[in-house]
Amino acid sequence: MREIPSRPSRAIHFFDPSNAKMAAKVPAMAGTVDVLLGNLEDAIKADNKEAAREGLVTIGRETDFGTSQLWTRVNALDSPWVLDDLTRLVTEIGDKLDVVMVPKVQGAEDIHYVDRLLAQLEAKAGVQRPILVHAILETARGMANVEEICGVSPRMQGISLGPADLAADRRMKTTRVGGGHPGYLVRSDAAKTDDGYDVHGEQTPRSTYQQDLWHYTIARMVDACAMHGIFPYYGPYGDITDVVGCEDQFRNAFLLGCVGTWTLHPKQIEIAKRVFSPAPEDVEHAKRVVEAMGDGTGAVMLDGKMEDDASLKQCLVMVRLAEQLAEGDPELAAAYGMKG
Ligand SMILES: CC(=O)SCCNC(=O)CCNC(=O)[C@H](O)C(C)(C)COP(=O)(O)OP(=O)(O)OC[C@H]1O[C@@H](n2cnc3c(N)ncnc32)[C@H](O)[C@@H]1OP(=O)(O)O
Ligand SMILES: O=CC(=O)O
Ligand SMILES: [Mg+2]
Numbered sequence: 001m002r003e004i005p006s007r008p009s010r011a012i013h014f015f016d017p018s019n020a021k022m023a024a025k026v027p028a029m030a031g032t033v034d035v036l037l038g039n040l041e042d043a044i045k046a047d048n049k050e051a052a053r054e055g056l057v058t059i060g061r062e063t064d065f066g067t068s069q070l071w072t073r074v075n076a077l078d079s080p081w082v083l084d085d086l087t088r089l090v091t092e093i094g095d096k097l098d099v100v101m102v103p104k105v106q107g108a109e110d111i112h113y114v115d116r117l118l119a120q121l122e123a124k125a126g127v128q129r130p131i132l133v134h135a136i137l138e139t140a141r142g143m144a145n146v147e148e149i150c151g152v153s154p155r156m157q158g159i160s161l162g163p164a165d166l167a168a169d170r171r172m173k174t175t176r177v178g179g180g181h182p183g184y185l186v187r188s189d190a191a192k193t194d195d196g197y198d199v200h201g202e203q204t205p206r207s208t209y210q211q212d213l214w215h216y217t218i219a220r221m222v223d224a225c226a227m228h229g230i231f232p233y234y235g236p237y238g239d240i241t242d243v244v245g246c247e248d249q250f251r252n253a254f255l256l257g258c259v260g261t262w263t264l265h266p267k268q269i270e271i272a273k274r275v276f277s278p279a280p281e282d283v284e285h286a287k288r289v290v291e292a293m294g295d296g297t298g299a300v301m302l303d304g305k306m307e308d309d310a311s312l313k314q315c316l317v318m319v320r321l322a323e324q325l326a327e328g329d330p331e332l333a334a335a336y337g338m339k340g
Contacts, residue, residue: 010260010276017055018048031066060093073101090121105135107145108152138162150228158231177238222257234261250275280335283322286315
């Protein structure tokens with residue numbers, strides 16, 4: 001493969017194939033969410049690992065996924081389950097499986113191993129196209145090696161941030177699954193008083209602004225992915241009830257360059273689809289810039305602002321994403337004024 005296929009993947013929706021109630025919902029979700037991911041790793045009880053694997057084989061065989069992709073997250077490479085996960089899934093449903101997500105990737109050697117194993121299993125099972133690989137960025141060593149990981153195999157489809165494991169591995173002092181922390185903030189200066197400085201803000205309140213714990217990590221991941229032509233994603237937002245905080249975290253990732261996110265609960269799917277589809281007003285503006293820029297060179301004024309080759313390129317990113325999403329979604333096509 002010379003180029004990783006770019007398909008909509010705004011929401012990578014996690015389900016537990018060993019949970020009968022959840023698994024029963026999957027066929028009806030096919031075609032409504034960009035990616036359905038059968039999770040075999042964390043969040044699946046050790047006693048249910050085999051049931052989850054077999055549940056995914058059954059779902060893979062029996063479900064018509066329509067426009068949705070089927071992904072899996074296999075167990076970690078140092079676990080007793082991963083060899084059977086890969087062997088069973090590729091030989092039984094390899095033709096349906098688009099992407100294998102590999103957790104806790106440390107370096108190029110992990111991807112080499114999965115790459116070789118997939119090639120052997122694909123050949124054995126007669127799978128006609130390569131199954132792609134997606135790494136989770138959730139160890140400090142993986143973070144240090146992120147550029148190398150992104151470029152190590154032509155199967156590399158993308159990378160997701162794994163904020164929970166990464167926080168633990170880095171020994172961050174948080175206890176959450178993704179999202180921010182109220183203690184990670186900056187504070188305005190203390191006012192000077194006759195007695196010195198009003199450090200507690202008793203007379204002159206000092207404003208605080210919560211900072212983004214994940215800014216550095218996401219930005220570095222985005223650069224590493226862009227450099228190698230693969231796709232970056234935010235990961236889990238564990239506070240299912242905080243739909244507002246979830247939307248903000250997703251939007252930060254979208255603005256920084258991510259193409260999608262994980263969804264852990266059905267209520268996060270709508271948020272992900274909305275946030276990772278460009279806003280119609282931004283698409284409208286981008287189309288006007290493209291129109292105004294003519295052959296794409298020089299500088300023009302539009303609404304009092306200078307536009308040139310560089311802003312045109314940003315606008316083309318927006319328009320092309322909108323066109324891609326409009327192709328499979330009549331409602332978005334209408335909102336963008338594009339052909340569905
Ligand atoms: C750090 C990491 O690795 S994150 C990735 C690993 N974690 C996961 O994959 C978690 C996936 N999600 C879940 O397990 C669940 O959503 C939980 C445990 C968070 C919450 O589950 P519940 O307490 O059952 O949620 P809730 O009661 O709101 O569910 C409402 C309905 O949605 C269903 N549902 C919940 N989550 C999902 C899901 N991910 N996919 C499909 N259906 C789901 C429930 O079965 C329930 O169905 P019902 O109305 O027929 O009873
Ligand atoms: O697997 C995801 C994480 O945040 O850890
Ligand atoms: Mg993890």
